[in-house]
Amino acid sequence: MKHTLKYFFSFCLMLSIFLAQAQETNATQKTKMDGVIPEAPKPIVKKNATEIKNDTLVKTDRYGFRVGVDLYKLTRAFYDKNYKGLELVGDYRLTKKYFLAAEVGNENKTTDDDRLNTTAKGTYLKVGFDYNGYENWLNMENIISIGMRYGVSSFSQQLNTYKIYNANPYFGEVPAITSGAKYNGLTASWIEVVAGVKAKVFNNVFVGFSLRLNTLVSNKKPDNFDNLYIPGFNRTYNGTFGVGLNYTVTYLIPFYKKKTATVVTKKVEKK
Numbered sequence: 001m002k003h004t005l006k007y008f009f010s011f012c013l014m015l016s017i018f019l020a021q022a023q024e025t026n027a028t029q030k031t032k033m034d035g036v037i038p039e040a041p042k043p044i045v046k047k048n049a050t051e052i053k054n055d056t057l058v059k060t061d062r063y064g065f066r067v068g069v070d071l072y073k074l075t076r077a078f079y080d081k082n083y084k085g086l087e088l089v090g091d092y093r094l095t096k097k098y099f100l101a102a103e104v105g106n107e108n109k110t111t112d113d114d115r116l117n118t119t120a121k122g123t124y125l126k127v128g129f130d131y132n133g134y135e136n137w138l139n140m141e142n143i144i145s146i147g148m149r150y151g152v153s154s155f156s157q158q159l160n161t162y163k164i165y166n167a168n169p170y171f172g173e174v175p176a177i178t179s180g181a182k183y184n185g186l187t188a189s190w191i192e193v194v195a196g197v198k199a200k201v202f203n204n205v206f207v208g209f210s211l212r213l214n215t216l217v218s219n220k221k222p223d224n225f226d227n228l229y230i231p232g233f234n235r236t237y238n239g240t241f242g243v244g245l246n247y248t249v250t251y252l253i254p255f256y257k258k259k260t261a262t263v264v265t266k267k268v269e270k271k
Contacts, residue, residue: 122155223224
């Protein structure tokens, strides 16, 4: 009995020591863990799948005849007493980019040069094409074009006054001499390079502006002087070179419509 109690007390003592050591180890580990900041969990990133999608854009182009008037020539008479003129303009759409174009007009212009004062009267016709290099948005019909024209003119020249050149102006300048001689049946032809724009301002109504560079191909002159001004060609510079401009208002008469389908490719992300 004595030995049994002895063993029992020894077992209890060893169990107490084991439990004390285990408690001390847990306390030490907890102290170490309290000084460490745990990492935040990383968010879960979902990758969106990409899908290729094709959309069809349908555009309606109108084809027809556009006719109008050059406001520059029409209003020039209000501030230039030596000028009267009228020009009608028109174009017809052949394809998506090309237009057949023409201008016809009449001019009466008095030119007062250093030695000559002449009046040119006549009619002219110009035909050619325009190429539209502007890519319109949907339902727009604006034009930024470059083109060419071949022009012909039939006109007359009247020599109003002229001055005789005085090589020795000791006695002063010789007064102008009135002539009144008229030369009929004169003709000229030329080539124009045309750059212009047309903008749609209202339904079927367009406002346009163009700049023209001209070079003469043929020029029938009077016997005693040069053609200082040719109807349709404008003032001649250095014999064969000329410039011109117009400011137009035109109205489109549509004949038919043509639809054009364009495939637009885009990427769409699936969520």
